[in-house]
Amino acid sequence: MRLELTLLVDGEAVTAVLDRPGESLLRTLRERLGRTGAKNACEQGECGSCTVLLDGEAVVSCLVATAQCEGREVRTVAGAVPGEVREAFAACGAVQCGFCTPGLLVSVADLLGRNPDPADAEIREALAGNLCRCTGYEKIIEAVHRAATARTAENTHTGAPGTRPLPPSPSPEKDPTLPHGCDSVMTEGRT
Ligand code: FES
Numbered sequence: 001m002r003l004e005l006t007l008l009v010d011g012e013a014v015t016a017v018l019d020r021p022g023e024s025l026l027r028t029l030r031e032r033l034g035r036t037g038a039k040n041a042c043e044q045g046e047c048g049s050c051t052v053l054l055d056g057e058a059v060v061s062c063l064v065a066t067a068q069c070e071g072r073e074v075r076t077v078a079g080a081v082p083g084e085v086r087e088a089f090a091a092c093g094a095v096q097c098g099f100c101t102p103g104l105l106v107s108v109a110d111l112l113g114r115n116p117d118p119a120d121a122e123i124r125e126a127l128a129g130n131l132c133r134c135t136g137y138e139k140i141i142e143a144v145h146r147a148a149t150a151r152t153a154e155n156t157h158t159g160a161p162g163t164r165p166l167p168p169s170p171s172p173e174k175d176p177t178l179p180h181g182c183d184s185v186m187t188e189g190r191t
């Protein structure tokens with residue numbers, strides 16, 4: 001059975017042709033559309049590496065059937081993460097490995113879209129589905145606070161509200177604020 005559908009991925013309308021109706025959004029993004037920002041680390045909904053925003057909500061894309069995504073908006077780490085979040089991760093040393101960092105960034109973007117000034121416990125709860133057993137979460141929590149402060153300052157300056165939606169930022173490849181080496185991890189990581 002052949003299934004053709006259109007998605008809006010990181011702001012771009014794309015067509016995916018599936019030969020298996022049960023194919024996951026993660027596989028479609030990575031293997032058919034070349035959008036490798038979502039990582040495949042467990043493919044069982046356990047690790048959060050494949051987190052994307054689907055119509056603005058954080059989901060683990062390995063558990064979403066692409067067939068359910070006709071006409072829907074998908075944002076990977078390349079299109080979901082505001083500049084303040086990327087800058088804060090870089091500044092705080094919160095950029096870890098290429099598997100966990102993309103999903104963490106998307107989850108943080110989702111959190112700050114819902115809660116512009118989260119407490120530590122709220123951050124830990126929001127990131128509970130993004131697993132890293134190698135390092136720790138302290139620098140990430142520090143980065144979330146830094147990003148929240150930066151967004152609040154910006155919104156105060158512009159008069160914009162601090163809740164959803166968070167506007168996507170320019171591509172980090174073009175972002176001069178990022179230290180050398182951080183840009184690839186925060187968009188594509190390791191493929
Ligand atoms: S790859 Fe989807 S949760 Fe681990």
Ligand code: FES
Nearest residue numbers: 096097100132134
């Ligand atoms: S899984 Fe990425 S640093 Fe532990």
